[in-house]
Each structure stands twice: as structure tokens, then as C-alpha cells.
Amino acid sequence: MPSPAMLMHLLLDAATRREQARVPEPTMAMTDAASTEAFMMAGREDGLLAHTYLYHAIQASTVIAPGARVIDLGCGPANQLAVIAQLNPDAHFIGIDASDSMLALAQETLQRCGVCNVELHKASIEALSDMNDASVDVVISTMTLHHLTDTAMLDAAMREAKRVLKPGGGIYIVDFGRLKREKGQAFFANDRKATQPDIFTQDYYNSMRAAFSLADMVNASGIFGAAVGIKRTFLVPFLVAIRSTHNEPLKDTSRRVAKTLYAALSARQRRDFRDLVRFFAHGGFALPFKPW
Ligand SMILES: C[S@@+](CC[C@H](N)C(=O)[O-])C[C@H]1O[C@@H](n2cnc3c(N)ncnc32)[C@H](O)[C@@H]1O
Numbered sequence: 001m002p003s004p005a006m007l008m009h010l011l012l013d014a015a016t017r018r019e020q021a022r023v024p025e026p027t028m029a030m031t032d033a034a035s036t037e038a039f040m041m042a043g044r045e046d047g048l049l050a051h052t053y054l055y056h057a058i059q060a061s062t063v064i065a066p067g068a069r070v071i072d073l074g075c076g077p078a079n080q081l082a083v084i085a086q087l088n089p090d091a092h093f094i095g096i097d098a099s100d101s102m103l104a105l106a107q108e109t110l111q112r113c114g115v116c117n118v119e120l121h122k123a124s125i126e127a128l129s130d131m132n133d134a135s136v137d138v139v140i141s142t143m144t145l146h147h148l149t150d151t152a153m154l155d156a157a158m159r160e161a162k163r164v165l166k167p168g169g170g171i172y173i174v175d176f177g178r179l180k181r182e183k184g185q186a187f188f189a190n191d192r193k194a195t196q197p198d199i200f201t202q203d204y205y206n207s208m209r210a211a212f213s214l215a216d217m218v219n220a221s222g223i224f225g226a227a228v229g230i231k232r233t234f235l236v237p238f239l240v241a242i243r244s245t246h247n248e249p250l251k252d253t254s255r256r257v258a259k260t261l262y263a264a265l266s267a268r269q270r271r272d273f274r275d276l277v278r279f280f281a282h283g284g285f286a287l288p289f290k291p292w
Pocket of ligand 1: 028029030031043073074075076077078079080096097098099102123124125126141142143144147148
């Protein structure tokens with residue numbers, strides 16, 4: 001359940017008319033050693049973000065058909081990608097990132113998790129010049145769009161996603177939506193301050209400030225037309241998902257692996273997972289399979 005303080009910030013944001021202007025990230029690709037390390041650690045099985053990675057892995061699996069070729073735009077240290085790849089062992093994944101240091105961490109993650117169905121490439125998601133038109137079955141991306149400089153670059157990334165995707169392909173793109181109040185942004189960044197490195201808190205705050213608005217995301221996703229719907233969390237678009245309308249049945253393997261990963265979460269992580277399930281479900285985006 002959200003704490004009373006969190007609920008208050010959500011309600012205040014929902015009631016606020018004036019929007020805090022966007023403050024772009026200091027850098028687009030993440031290259032700072034302390035930042036990349038902190039982000040990688042937070043995403044590991046024992047980290048703060050493990051529950052969100054399992055959540056998005058289940059949701060993403062509902063757009064991935066058996067044997068699909070899937071591109072992940074801005075894979076970072078591949079903590080998210082490794083979980084999705086584990087849930088879909090018969091699919092083939094291509095992780096793209098502009099940062100050499102992130103790609104090196106991604107390689108470590110894949111080895112540590114024993115994941116063999118992922119290849120990694122250095123590229124910019126707004127210019128996928130090495131990728132042919134209609135060459136992938138699914139496009140996924142998690143928590144990366146807010147790194148793009150402006151809406152022109154956001155549009156360029158969506159154009160590239162559409163170009164490389166086969167007609168009718170699957171889409172699961174999720175990121176923060178910008179809260180309207182700076183106090184709300186600071187609250188979320190600092191909510192777990194005591195349990196995370198200061199650099200992670202600072203980067204979280206930067207991400208909240210750099211998030212695109214819901215309207216920006218809706219505009220950018222317009223290039224996919226009726227092939228996608230916009231999903232969002234309850235009360236405020238704290239998280240926004242651009243998801244293809246087509247559903248793939250969730251595979252038995254995906255269910256089994258998700259259950260195993262859920263069982264390995266700590267009690268705190270499980271509570272966070274269930275809160276996230278409710279946060280999206282009350283916004284109209286249900287999780288199709290509960291791993292408990
Ligand atoms: C916050 S991390 C998210 C990583 C991963 N998707 C996750 O959910 O854990 C954002 C990643 O996007 C990468 N990135 C930012 N802008 C990019 C661009 N224009 N092209 C490719 N990668 C980019 C950064 O280097 C970073 O690794």
C-alpha cells in the first residue's frame with residue numbers, strides 16, 4: 001500500500017494544473033562510473049528495482065511470440081533484459097545502448113545470470129543505422145526515453161522503432177511520466193534514500209525531472225496509430241507504458257520462471273511488486289498473471 005505521504009503527493013499532483021518544466025538529463029548515454037555501478041546494483045536480484053524488472057518482464061512477455069526477434073532500446077546493464085530473456089528462452093534479443101560502460105556491465109549481467117539468448121550492440125536508439133527495415137518482431141524499452149534530449153529526439157526514436165519493427169509487431173515501451181510538482185518528484189527520488197547510494201538518489205531525481213509528460217508520450221506514440229494503447233499508473237502517470245494492442249498468450253515457461261523469480265524476492269520486494277501491480281491495475285492496466 002502507498003504510504004500516507006506518497007498518497008498525498010499523488011493526490012496533490014493529480015490536482016495541480018501548472019506543470020513543472022522538463023529538465024533534461026545532464027547526459028544522454030549513462031557513462032559515469034559511479035552512476036552506472038549504482039544503477040546496475042539496484043537492478044540486481046537483491047536490489048531495489050528487482051520487483052519492477054519482474055513486473056515489466058511479465059508484461060513484456062505478453063507481446064513476445066515464441067521464436068521472436070526482439071530489440072531492447074537502451075538496455076543499460078541488462079538487468080531488465082536478462083529477466084525478460086529468462087522468461088522467453090526461445091526468443092532472441094538484441095540489446096542496444098550508446099554507452100560502452102553500460103554494455104560492459106550488460107555483458108557481466110548476462111554471464112552472471114547464465115543468459116545466452118541476448119546479443120549486445122552499441123548504437124543510438126534515434127539512429128539505428130545498422131538495423132534493416134522490418135527486421136524485428138518486437139520492440140521493448142524500459143526507463144530509457146527520458147534520457148533523450150527533447151521531443152524531436154523522442155519522435156526520432158519512435159520513428160526508428162517503427163521502421164525496424166515488422167508490420168503488426170509487438171511493442172512494450174515503458175518510462176516515467178513527468179509529475180507536475182517538483183516536490184512530488186523529489187519525494188519519489190528520496191523515498192528510499194536511506195537504502196540507496198546518494199548518487200542513485202540524485203540520478204533518480206534527475207530522471208523524474210527529465211521524464212516526458214504524458215502528452216509528449218501520447219504524441220510520440222501516435223506514429224504507431226491504433227496498433228498501440230497507452231497504459232498508466234493510478235491517479236497520475238508516474239509510469240507510462242506504450243503497449244501494442246495485440247496479445248500473445250503468456251507461455252508456460254514464462255509463468256514458471258516468473259514464479260521462481262518471485263519466490264526468490266525478499267518480503268519487502270514482494271510487497272513492492274504487489275504495490276506496483278495495484279498501482280498499474282487501478283490505472284486500468286492489469287497484470288495478466290500473478291506469480292504468487
Ligand atoms: C536508465 S537506463 C535504463 C536501462 C534499462 N533499460 C533498465 O530498465 O534497467 C537508460 C539507458 O539508456 C541509455 N541511453 C540513453 N540515451 C540513449 C540513446 N540515445 N541511445 C542509446 N542508448 C541510450 C543509457 O546509456 C542507459 O544505459
